[in-house]
Amino acid sequence: MKAIAYRTYGGPEVLEYVDLPDPRVGPDSVLIRVKAAAVNPVDWKAQAGYLDSALQAVFPVVPGWDVSGVVEQVGASVAEFAPGDEVIAYVREDFLSRGTYAELVAAPIRTVARKPRNLSFAEAAGLPLAGLTAYQALLKSLEVRGGETVLVHAAAGGVGSMAVQIARAVGARVIGTASERNHEYLRSLGAEPVAYGDGLVGRVRASAPEGVDAVLDLVGGDALKASPELLAPGGRLASIADGSVLAMGGAYVFVRPDPQDLEALTELVERGELKVELAATFPLEQAAEAQRLNAAGHTRGKIALLVG
Incomplete structure (x- = not known):
């Protein structure tokens, strides 16, 4: 799969557009074909090493925790979703390695919920975190x-x-x-x-x-x-x-993945009580530029990487 990754801590300049093996899907995970991944301040802060005391980095690291996409495969124990389902996820684990700036991501089921029907994939990617x-x-x-x-x-x-x-x-x-x-x-x-x-x-x-x-x-x-x-x-x-x-x-307060809370957010969006403002989109290979824009802090709304 194509992905953005870094092999050492640093700024946007350490990001590479690379080929990586497709992620394996564990029994409690789903494989998501990524449509969009949001860029958040925590992405470039983790990439700079600011979270090193809390989260071990297993290099190469694919950044990103926010994603929207389509389920491609489900793990053996997963009954909540099926291939073809449109989903969102906050794919944070207790280490840095397999993030969402990629064509595919294996997401633990505890991080996943259905995508709001009335949002585009780019908008939906900005919802989870x-x-x-x-x-x-x-x-x-x-x-x-x-x-x-x-x-x-x-x-x-x-x-x-x-x-x-x-x-x-x-x-x-x-x-x-x-x-x-x-x-x-x-x-x-x-x-x-x-x-x-x-x-x-x-x-x-x-x-x-x-x-x-x-x-x-x-x-x-x-x-x-x-x-x-x-x-x-x-x-x-x-x-x-x-x-x-x-x-x-x-x-x-430190946010945590929670599928019930994600579902509640989806319901708020579908009732018209919550909207996601999209400031800019970039193709996946321009992730460094997207991070620079996010770090500048002058945008109102979410920045999304479009994949596929």
């Missing part, structure tokens, strides 16, 4: 409910925009921090935008004088430091970006 992160942080960690007010820091980003939509879908009011250029976008998602920077506490308090019920921090730093001041009595705080949230009495 960002969607699961937002879903698990909001509904499992913060336990956000209808009628509550939620503050989302960096609400216009990939995870943030999905968090806004998921919170709105359960009936919560959402205040979202973002740069001025993204305020109209947040309004289109149903959030009330506030600007970053000095005076943030006052601006949020002007919108929620009694404080907010929950804060979801996606950036860390000053935004997180200001968050405890913005909570109503009994309010909850969670961050995906900064472990110092634990010292504030909040929760640190």
Whole structure:
């Protein structure tokens, strides 16, 4: 199969477009013929070696955890899917090796769910990691409910925009921090935008004088430091970006593969309550350019590699 791989840690320059053996399909896995793979910041951070203390790299490493495609083969114990099924997956394992920037990926069944019928493959590839992160942080960690007010820091980003939509879908009011250029976008998602920077506490308090019920921090730093001041009595705080949230009495959230949560995201998409914005697409062989664009941090929406 054709794939993108790296043989040593580094930046986009270490990526190679190579031929690799087709992956073997274990009893608890499905073989997916990849249609699209999303590019996420964790891809190039892992590639740079930042996750080396947690995830062993088995070189050559194929990057990528997000994928959409068609089931080509199922393992001996798999009854949930059959060849020809259209699926999405968050194919994260406890090591780095067989990622999704490839024509084929063997995905453990615990990472796979059906693809939303109303999304293209490129759009669907952008759903798993960002969607699961937002879903698990909001509904499992913060336990956000209808009628509550939620503050989302960096609400216009990939995870943030999905968090806004998921919170709105359960009936919560959402205040979202973002740069001025993204305020109209947040309004289109149903959030009330506030600007970053000095005076943030006052601006949020002007919108929620009694404080907010929950804060979801996606950036860390000053935004997180200001968050405890913005909570109503009994309010909850969670961050995906900064472990110092634990010292504030909040929760640190690290996303995990979960097929039931993926199915819930698919259902939200099919009901029209969650959409995936696509910023750009690249052919597989231009993965390095896609990573550079992602690392620049100026895009709104997901970046996808088109395969096949």
